[in-house]
Amino acid sequence: MRNSKVEIMGEPAVRINGKDLIGKTGQSILELALANGIEIPNLCYDARLSPSGSCRLCVVDVEGQEGPVCACTLQIQPGMVVRTETEEIRAIRKTILELLFYEHRGVCTTCDENGNCKLQQYAYEYQLSDDVFERGAGEGEEQRENYTTGNEALEYDPDKCIRCGRCVRICEEVQADSALTFKGRAASVEVTTAFDIPLNDSTCELCGQCISSCPTGALYERAAKGKGQCKDLVRTRTTCPYCGVGCQIDLNVNPETKRIVRVTSEVGCIPxxxxLCVKGRFGMDFIASDxxxxxxxxxxNGKFEKAT
Incomplete structure (x- = not known):
């Protein structure tokens, strides 16, 4: 959780869906719900980052509040009564998802994130019409051009971007780099660098943190493109071999080729x-080296020979 130093409240202070829960001072409704196994849909939320409420998908009904509120930005208060699954709330979320898919022009069946995409998961859960999964650019709509990053590590597909801002925030808040920013307004907003310079010429360290936070696959590893969809990969947890920190990594392996497609790490894993740094995320090619x-x-006599 973002708030590491908190005070435990003495008694159950919040009721969510009829369940009394013990919260922490400064904790949001979303954080409390997730900590207690209550799923509230969210796309712009990352436990490593400060809340932004930009996707509006985590709206809930709070007794005494006028209209739905964002669960990720509203802190809990003693006596608060929250309902997360009313008919009105689900209808609002479905509308939000439909609007997000209007901007999200990716095709799920050919996307590498197929099976690991929250937007895809929620579209299924909220029973959006089938055509949203195969939408692409509609008639008369201009297909956005991919932003050329100018490097071999990562790429950005604006057609899959939902403008949640997680990539921009993780670059600023966790990496303290601020290599990424937004340009444009309203529906024309896109992720870019300052002055649209190539990523290689910016302050970017190519750590891939933006990829780790992106919920839709708009930011992706170029080397992993076409090597296997997330739903087909087998994950094996191990310890990064590069230094003594002991970072926990997941090797995502294609079971057919027996090759590592990508390296990921789960939020919440210690330490x-x-x-992950650039070595931990992109430096595992040596495993398959001949x-x-x-x-x-x-x-x-100065030459290596077989020992046996």
Whole structure:
């Protein structure tokens, strides 16, 4: 959680869907709900970041409040009564999802994030019409051009972007880099760098943190493109071998090729909390290198020979 130093309230202070819960001072409704296994749909929320409320999908009904409120930005108060699944709330969320899909022009069946995309998951859960999954650019609509990052590590597809701002915020709040920003207004908003310069010429460290926070696959690893969809990959947790920090990483392996497609890390894992450096995220190619030793060697007369 973002708030590490909190005071435990003495008695159940909040009731969510009829369940009395013990909260923490400064905790949001969304944080309390997720900590107690109550799922509230969200797209712009990342536990590593400050809340923004930009996607509006986490709206809930709070007794005494006028209209729906964002669960990620409203802090809990003693005696608060919250309902997360009323008919009105679900109808609002469905409308929001339809609007998001109007801007999200990706095709789920050919997307590498297929099976690991919250937007896709919520579209199924809220029974959006089938055509939203295969929408693409509609008739008379201009397909947005991909932003050229100028590097081999990551790429940005604006057609999949929902403007949640997570990539911009994680770059600023976690990496303290601020390499990414927004340009344009309203429906024309896009993620870019200052003055639209190539990412290689900006302050970007190519750590891939923006990829780790993106909920829709708008930011993705170029090397992983077409190597396997998330739903088909097998994850194996291990410890990053590069330094002594002990970051926990998940090797996402294509079971058919037996090759690592990408490296990810789960938010909440100790000690790195889902954060990885450029080596930990992009530096695992050596595992499949044909230059790795396959048998013990011994050096004789200045040359390596088989030990046995």
């Amino acid at each position: 790195n909390n889902g954060n 230059k790795r030793l396959t048998e013990p060697l011994i050096k004789r």
